[in-house]
Amino acid sequence: MAPAVHLDGITKRFPGVVANDDVTLRVEQGSVHALLGENGAGKTTLMNVLYGLYQPTEGRVVLNGEERDFDSPRDAIDAGVGMIHQHFMLVDPMTVAENITLGNEPRKWGGLAVDRERARQEVVELSERFGFDVDPDARIEDVSVGVQQRVEILKALYRGADILILDEPTAVLTPQEVEELFTVFDELTAQGKTIIFISHKLSEAMHAADEITVLRDGENVGTVTADETTREELAELMVGREVLLEVEKRPSTVGDPTLGVDGVVAEDERGVRAVDDVSFEVRAGEVFGVAGVDGNGQSELVEAITGLRDPASGRITFDGTDITERSRRERIDRGMAYVPEDRQERGLVMDFDLVGNGMLGSQHREPFASGGRLDWATARGHAESVIDEYDVRPPAPDATAESLSGGNQQKFIVGREFERNPKLVVAAHPTRGVDVGSIEFIHERLLDLRDEGVAVLLISSKLEEVQGLSDRLAVMHDGQFMATVDPEAVTEEEIGLLMGGEYPDGWDGSRATASETSADAGVRADGDGTGGGDR
Missing domain, CATH: 3.40.50.300 (P-loop containing nucleotide triphosphate hydrolases)
Structure with a gap:
């Protein structure tokens, strides 16, 4: 089976800057692929090429074995590519259903009016199909960030996306919402969707992805299988040197x-x-x-x-x-x-x-x-x-x-x-x-x-x-x-x-007064709280 995405020798130049330098990337169908790299490594630029926001200076975009030329995101969407940006593009006063169908609303009366009930029903059916728990009548301004992200994903699915790109999807989520997002990944890939997510967090890439590609200075420096790598190996690929992932916190000397x-x-x-x-x-x-x-x-x-x-x-x-x-x-x-x-x-x-x-x-x-x-x-x-x-x-x-x-x-x-x-x-x-x-x-x-x-x-x-x-x-x-x-x-x-506003079982307040000084402790450098291991 041809890969869902094959970016072949992509180079993207801006005046004075080579953002991507002969990058080749293969993403298998029905998989989760993480794109790791430092800030400015070229991750978002590469995905903007795939989404049609940028046209490559050199190279080819191949989807499911067919070479494609995208002049705009509209072309990419029509080809089954959807992108969920780090900063959500939702209309706060509108409902979940209205946001999902915005610009693609079903019509009635010969196209003269929006069929709101049908739009709502289509959103309900789409949510149930992928196991999403969203209220179609809730206003965006009243729902959590995690729900807003699901709305963005449903927007892409509503438009027929088979390949989903998520840019820093966990940046504003709680640990519980992060785990819920990874469960959503499993539900989507089980139904044949392909997911690429951009991140700089090592543990979440290892936890959620099947394969991980690392960019450094605009180049692909390696693709590894998630369950066969380590945080230390990924960090060294990203930075080009050994990275101290734990900082020794010395005992504090507290003053006034x-x-x-x-x-x-x-x-x-x-x-x-x-x-x-x-x-x-x-x-x-x-x-x-x-x-x-x-x-x-x-x-x-x-x-x-x-x-x-x-x-x-x-x-x-x-x-x-x-x-x-x-x-x-x-x-x-x-x-x-x-x-x-x-x-x-x-x-x-x-x-x-x-x-x-x-x-x-x-x-x-x-x-x-x-x-x-x-x-x-x-x-x-x-x-x-x-x-x-x-x-x-x-x-x-x-x-x-x-x-x-x-x-x-x-x-x-x-x-x-x-x-x-x-x-x-x-x-x-x-x-x-x-x-x-x-x-x-x-x-x-x-x-x-x-x-x-x-x-x-x-x-x-x-x-x-x-x-x-x-x-x-x-x-x-x-x-x-x-x-x-x-x-x-x-x-x-x-x-x-x-x-979340709850006291743990058996909480007696004995730990409610912190110690005056701290003992030695380790600090995880990626600090994302998702842990490592398999999906």
Whole structure:
């Protein structure tokens, strides 16, 4: 049987850049194939060629033994290729059924009107056929991220897709939703569908895929069978060197409280209470972690702490000084660094170059300004230093932020904030969308800052990351802290239940007070919590 996908010698050039260099990829019918690689390795570009968003400079696209030329995604869709992008393309006020059939609605009255009942019934039948649990009448704005992803998959299936491409499909999912997605993979391949998913997470590729292809610097450096490889082998293929997948966390030396949060209440944009009477301290020389499913108040809490949202009540102190009503700029000047969860909205000015972005938040003071004038030479030197230290690609200080991949944007923000010489680092999902080699470096740098006496507030949806790096760990649900625990004394399953608003069986609160110091612990560099092994 011919492979479902055969990309033969694909080269894709952009001005000054070879994104894919003579890449050949074979994906067997009815299989799950993972495409691994660092940020900027060419994974998404290659799949955009398959989906018709880009036309190859050289090479052939062959589907089921037939060579195809795609001038647009419409051509690829007609040929049975569907793509689910990392950022979903759904209309929030519309229902699940309306989103799935949008643009392809069944008609009635001679084509004059949309047949909504028939559309709904077709969605119900499609969901039942593939074992998807979705409510066709639910509005997208009211369903979880995991359900939204299923809606995107159903959209592609509704249009006749036999080959599904998923770009970083687990980036915003909880561990439970990740496992549910992998179950969906099994259901789809059992009915003859072929799945290619882009990832930089080693464990999820080993867990979910039949075969894994690794790209590095735009080239295919190897295809391996998932159950015959190791995380170490994959990491070395991705990075081109041996990667330390576990970081040794040394015992912490805890100092005085740097950040104090006392009875803080914060509302979201709708005026609904998102943070409900939260109190805690982060001390010098410790990592205080906050775990929780996205949308349970973590974002509003972080914005209140960093000066981006006014709390409705409560008090925030920094080094003993009340900063509840102080400006964002003053918090930066006092030594607060912030890695935001939304890098494009909060972390960068997308049409600025990296020189300008490198001094954001500090452009009004030395060393970047003196006597009311900007020192552009110093700003350029700083940007070059961050680019080099944090391996930002391409290494071009004049490049605009929007020209970088998401992972390289993240590395630049992390470098800028970590190098502020901070007293407090507020890091919200600092390794989201970042490859394994960079995750290793960011984890090491966070622990270096902690060991230098910096207070670190870490918010992450990656359980292995937040559990492995934290000295104390708070679990947040529905705007409140369920418990603050010793991360070494609880399991991922127990944390997962707390994240869902439930206390584990037999929970007596004995682990609800975390230890003052941490013992040695290992941190998995890919931090995705899916585990290894067979599908």
